[in-house]
Amino acid sequence: MTEDSESTGLPLFRTWRAVYIFVLGCFVLWVGLLFALALAFR
Amino acid sequence: MSPLDFVVLIGSMVGIALYGLWRTRGVRDLSGYLKGDQKMGWAAIGISVMATQASAITFISTPGQGYESGLGFVQNYFGMPLALVIIAAVFLPIFRRLNVYTAYEFLGRRFDAKTRLLGAALFLVQRGLGAGITIYAPAIILSTVFGWQLSLTILLSGLLVIVYTVAGGSQAVTVTHKYQMAVIFGGMATAFIVLLARLPASLTDALTVAGGFNKLEAVDFSPDIHRRYTFWSGLLGGVFLMLSYFGTDQSQVQRYISGSSLRESRLGLMFNAVFKIPMQFLILLLGVLVFVFYQFERPPVYFNQAAWHARIQQGSAEPFHSLEQRFDAAHAEKQRWIRAWLDARHSGNRTAEAQARAEAVAAHAKSEAVRAEAKAAMEQAPHSGMKSNDADYVFITFILQQLPHGVIGLLVAAFFAAALSSKSAELNALGSTTTIDFYRHIVRRDATDAHYLLASKWFTLLWGLFALAFALFANVMTENLIQAVNIVGSVFYGVVLGLFLVAFFVKQVGGTAVFWAALAAQTLVFVLYARTTIGYLWYNLIGCAACVLFSLLLQALISSTSRPANPLPTSP
Numbered sequence: 154m155t156e157d158s159e160s161t162g163l164p165l166f167r168t169w170r171a172v173y174i175f176v177l178g179c180f181v182l183w184v185g186l187l188f189a190l191a192l193a194f195r
Numbered sequence: 196m197s198p199l200d201f202v203v204l205i206g207s208m209v210g211i212a213l214y215g216l217w218r219t220r221g222v223r224d225l226s227g228y229l230k231g232d233q234k235m236g237w238a239a240i241g242i243s244v245m246a247t248q249a250s251a252i253t254f255i256s257t258p259g260q261g262y263e264s265g266l267g268f269v270q271n272y273f274g275m276p277l278a279l280v281i282i283a284a285v286f287l288p289i290f291r292r293l294n295v296y297t298a299y300e301f302l303g304r305r306f307d308a309k310t311r312l313l314g315a316a317l318f319l320v321q322r323g324l325g326a327g328i329t330i331y332a333p334a335i336i337l338s339t340v341f342g343w344q345l346s347l348t349i350l351l352s353g354l355l356v357i358v359y360t361v362a363g364g365s366q367a368v369t370v371t372h373k374y375q376m377a378v379i380f381g382g383m384a385t386a387f388i389v390l391l392a393r394l395p396a397s398l399t400d401a402l403t404v405a406g407g408f409n410k411l412e413a414v415d416f417s418p419d420i421h422r423r424y425t426f427w428s429g430l431l432g433g434v435f436l437m438l439s440y441f442g443t444d445q446s447q448v449q450r451y452i453s454g455s456s457l458r459e460s461r462l463g464l465m466f467n468a469v470f471k472i473p474m475q476f477l478i479l480l481l482g483v484l485v486f487v488f489y490q491f492e493r494p495p496v497y498f499n500q501a502a503w504h505a506r507i508q509q510g511s512a513e514p515f516h517s518l519e520q521r522f523d524a525a526h527a528e529k530q531r532w533i534r535a536w537l538d539a540r541h542s543g544n545r546t547a548e549a550q551a552r553a554e555a556v557a558a559h560a561k562s563e564a565v566r567a568e569a570k571a572a573m574e575q576a577p578h579s580g581m582k583s584n585d586a587d588y589v590f591i592t593f594i595l596q597q598l599p600h601g602v603i604g605l606l607v608a609a610f611f612a613a614a615l616s617s618k619s620a621e622l623n624a625l626g627s628t629t630t631i632d633f634y635r636h637i638v639r640r641d642a643t644d645a646h647y648l649l650a651s652k653w654f655t656l657l658w659g660l661f662a663l664a665f666a667l668f669a670n671v672m673t674e675n676l677i678q679a680v681n682i683v684g685s686v687f688y689g690v691v692l693g694l695f696l697v698a699f700f701v702k703q704v705g706g707t708a709v710f711w712a713a714l715a716a717q718t719l720v721f722v723l724y725a726r727t728t729i730g731y732l733w734y735n736l737i738g739c740a741a742c743v744l745f746s747l748l749l750q751a752l753i754s755s756t757s758r759p760a761n762p763l764p765t766s767p
């Protein structure tokens with residue numbers, strides 16, 4: 154078993170690739186929310 | 196501070212240190228001392244990584260950044276998620292497979308001894324300087340505000356962290372990090388709640404006022420490289436800064452290689468990749484809300500009040516009283532317009548709202564002009580030592596003037612907890628690198644495990660004493676403190692990262708080429724720092740790119756005479 158195919162042990166994210174995509178998705182979400190906050194109170 | 200505050204402060208700090216000593220009393224071998232026997236779970240690693248990065252400066256100075264400049268500083272962390280993903284996917288598996296004590300051992304196996312020593316030396320220089328700043332910075336602020344003796348503040352906090360870090364090593368660092376972070380989060384959450392309760396406006400009105408003064412502009416897409424914080428500098432420069440810091444700085448590498456498995460180490464890093472940006476946002480928002488609070492309450496014209504009063508006593512008081520009176524008038528005018536602005540907003544009168552808002556912004560410009568005059572007057576003071584940014588005193592002044600006793604002690608405990616948490620990880624890493632990369636590699640190659648354990652403790656102690664000496668004799672700070680730490684890091688990190696990126700990804704380059712390329716790249720960064728005004732985050736990218744590019748060029752030049760490059764090592 155290679156390091157990247159090793160199980161993450163997480164119920165929703167079975168592969169490390171899925172975990173990384175989730176993390177980067179969270180980043181996009183944070184940037185979007187920060188931008189929206191500035192727009193809402195500009 | 197009241198006796199209750201001192202009980203909270205001393206009880207929590209000494210209690211955590213004693214607990215760390217007790218929990219690590221059985222550490223008897225080098226692996227346990229330097230890697231915590233590799234038995235840490237992901238939560239402990241995640242918190243320890245976060246605690247190592249979050250120094251006292253983070254919690255004292257960042258709200259001041261929020262107060263002065265709004266949320267824009269959060270962009271400094273935009274590169275972190277991508278950097279941590281790269282480290283988890285590429286760096287971490289190799290560090291664990293090679294079972295290294297330090298990141299620089301990997302450079303030795305991939306290249307040669309001189310490149311390993313160069314990487315370790317660059318780390319020791321920049322982290323040694325940073326260690327002095329992280330102990331000095333909170334001490335100067337807390338001693339100024341509370342009237343404590345500076346040297347005593349440095350010595351007490353420094354000696355406490357030295358004792359438990361020398362005794363328990365990496366395990367003590369990780370064990371104490373958990374409780375120190377609990378104190379930090381408890382303190383900051385309490386400050387947030389009390390601040391929200393004391394705001395004379397609703398949260399929506401508070402955000403309206405903050406937005407009106409451009410304090411909520413968190414994301415700036417400007418391509419101007421002379422602006423210090425933009426989306427692009429944060430994402431591109433930030434990726435390189437965070438790759439360098441988390442991937443090559445032993446104080447962080449030591450935290451996550453102590454995981455019980457690759458999975459635990461990876462999840463610890465991913466925890467930080469997800470939660471660091473919201474955490475920094477909340478700390479900055481705290482500063483923004485303190486700004487809003489001081490739109491309704493009269494703030495000091497100069498937040499470092501101890502220095503302000505000392506300055507008045509030094510010479511003629513009249514110009515300073517005049518500044519106070521002009522500031523009072525400008526602030527009163529601003530307050531009137533802000534109330535008119537919010538009243539118009541509540542009544543739905545858009546025209547009156549826009550007019551009142553414009554008047555409030557104009558009045559704010561007047562009061563800021565008076566503050567700028569006050570700062571200039573303070574900087575002209577003889578023997579003032581007032582080069583530190585007044586923004587660093589905003590949050591501590593708010594705490595002291597507005598929070599109840601007990602909570603003040605908790606917040607000061609949070610600052611000390613943060614100082615000790617980052618300091619302990621730094622000392623642990625400095626001691627480890629000196630022992631493994633220099634002492635074991637050059638001075639004594641074949642000593643016993645017990646000998647190296649003892650040597651590690653001595654080197655950790657020596658670095659602790661060096662940091663104390665630096666803090667005791669440092670007296671000039673030219674930048675906001677958190678920026679000073681980041682600037683020192685950015686000047687060195689890019690080149691160190693370049694060494695590692697060549698090691699991981701450019702297989703044809705050998706040790707000699709990368710060694711001289713790194714020296715040339717570091718020289719280039721020094722020259723650019725001295726001669727240009729480029730935003731400091733870009734030095735990470737420039738240093739790294741220069742190191743990689745020079746390596747390729749040099750390797751092409753010497754490839755006919757040098758031996759073939761070592762392949763990427765796969766086993767210990």
